[in-house]
Amino acid sequence: MTAPALSRRAPRWRAFLRRRTMLVAGLAILASFVLLALLAPWVAPSDPIFQDTTAKLLPPSLAHPMGTDNFGRDVLARVIWGARIDLQIAVIGVVFPFLIGTGVGTVAGFFGGWVDALFMRIIDVVLAFPFLVLMLSIITILGPGLGSFYIAMALVGWVSYARLIRAQILVLKTQDFAVAAQSLGFSRARIMFRHLLPNALAGSLVFVMSDAVLVLLNGAAISYLGLGVQPPLAEWGVMVAEAQGFITQAWWITLFPGLAIVTLAFGFSLTGDALADLLGVHE
Template sequence: MLLVRSSHARFGWRLRLLGGNAALTIGALIVLGWLVVALTAPLIAPYDPIFQDATARLQSPGWLHPFGTDNFGRDVFARVLWGARIDLQISFLGVIFPFMIGASVGAIAGYFGGVVDMLLMRIIDIVLAFPFLVLMLAIIAILGPGLSSFYIAMALVGWISYARLVRSQVLVLKHADFAVAARSLGFGHMRIMGRHLLPNAILGSVVFSMSDAVLVLLNGAAISYLGLGVQPPVAEWGIMVAEGQGFITTAWWITAFPGIAIVSLAMGFSFLADGLGEWLGVRE
C-alpha cells in the first residue's frame, strides 16, 4: 500500500512539473512523438518503404521485420514510419485551411452584421444541408483522386464550424469597451478585426481545431482507404489498412499496425484538445 502511494506521489509530481495538466501532457507527448518519428523516418526506417521483395512476402513480425511484411514483401514497420509523414501532413493542412477561411468569414459576418451576416449565414445553411462526408466525396470525385483534391474539399466544407465559432465570439466582443474605443479612435475595420477582435475570438476555434484534427485524420485515412486520397505505392496508413484487409485472417499485422498508429495519433489530438481547453479555460 505504501509502495502504491509513493508511486502515485511520484507520478503526481511529474504532472505538476509539466504544468499539472495530464491530458495536455499526454496529448503533447503523443503528437510530438509522432512528429519526431515523421521527421526522422529516413534515418530510423530499416528499409525503403516501397521496396518489394518477393522472397519475403507475408512474413510475420520478427527480428528482421518487427512489424512483418505485406503481400508485396514490403516492410510494414518502415511503411508505418514513413506513413506518419503523410498522415501528420493531412492532419495539419486539413485543419489550417478551413481554420483560416472559417475565421475570416466568421469575423466578417459577426463584425458587419446585417445583410452581410445574413448572406454568409445562408451560405453556411446551404453547406450544412448536405452530409459532410458525402459532400467531400463529391468534390474529390469531381477534382480527381489525390491529396490536393482532399485539401480543397476540406477547405470548401470544413470551414463552417470555425466560421460559426468565431462569429458568435465577434458578435459579443465588438460591443466590448476595447472595440468601442478602437472605433472611437478612428481605426479601420480591418485593423479592428485583425488586431483587436480576432486574437480574442479564436481561442475557442484553436481548441476545436485539435478535435477537428482527429476528424480530418480519420477522413483522410477513409478517403485513402476508398482509393480517392493518397495513391499507391506511397506509404499511408489508410492505404495500408485497405491493402491488408484481404489478409486479415492470415496476415493480421498488415492491417493492425497502421490501424494502431491511426488510433494513437487520433487519441493524441483528442487529449491535446481536452488539455488545451482546460488550460485556456475554453469550452468547445
C-alpha cells in the first residue's frame, strides 16, 4: 500500500510455477500413477495373471518391455495393475489413522485433565510396542489379507496424528481468538472443530503425505511377509517377494516393481514438502 516504489512484476502463474517446482513435480508423479491405475485395462499389454509357460524369465525386449517372471507373466502388465492396489493401500492406510487420530487429539487437547491423561496413556501403550511387531500380531489374529492390514493400520497409525494435533490444540486453545470464542458463548464442539481444528490441521496434512510413503512401504513389507496381498494378485511388494529367489538370474522381475515403489513414494514426499512450504508449517 505504501510501498515506496513498485517496479516490474512477472506474470503470476509463471512465478508461481517457478517457486512451486516441487509441488508441480510431486503432483505430476502422483497424477500419472492414478491415471495408470485407472486406465490399467487399456494400457497394460496383457492380463497380469496370465501365465505363458513358453515365455518364462525372458529379459526386457520389445514384446515384454520389462521382461517376464518365472511363471511367464508380463512384468509391465503386473506393475501397471499393481498401481491400483498400491495406491489403494497408501490412501486407505492413511485416511483412517488420520481421522481417528485427529478426533482423539482434538478432544484430548481441548478438554485436558483426565480425558487427556487417559488418551495419552493409551498412546504410550501403543508406542511401547515396536510398530511392525504390533502390526504383524494384529494381522495374524485377524487373518492375512488387505482388510486386516487396513484395520491394523487404523489401530496403530492414529497415535502420531493424535499427538501432533493435541500439541497444536494445546497451543491454540490459549490464544486470544479461542478465548474470544469462549467469551462469546460458542458451544464446545464449535470451538473445537470450527475454530481450533482448522488452524491445527496444516502440520498433519503435511504429515499425511510422508505417512503415505511409510504406509506404502509397510504394505509392501507386509505383503512381502505373505500377510497382505495374496498371490497371484499383482502388488509391487508381493512381486519383489516372489522374485527374490531369481534375483541373480532375472534382475528385472524385482527391479521394476521396486522402482515403482520408490517413484510413488518420491511423489508423495515431494508433494508433502511443497505443501509444508505452501501452508507455512515451518514458520
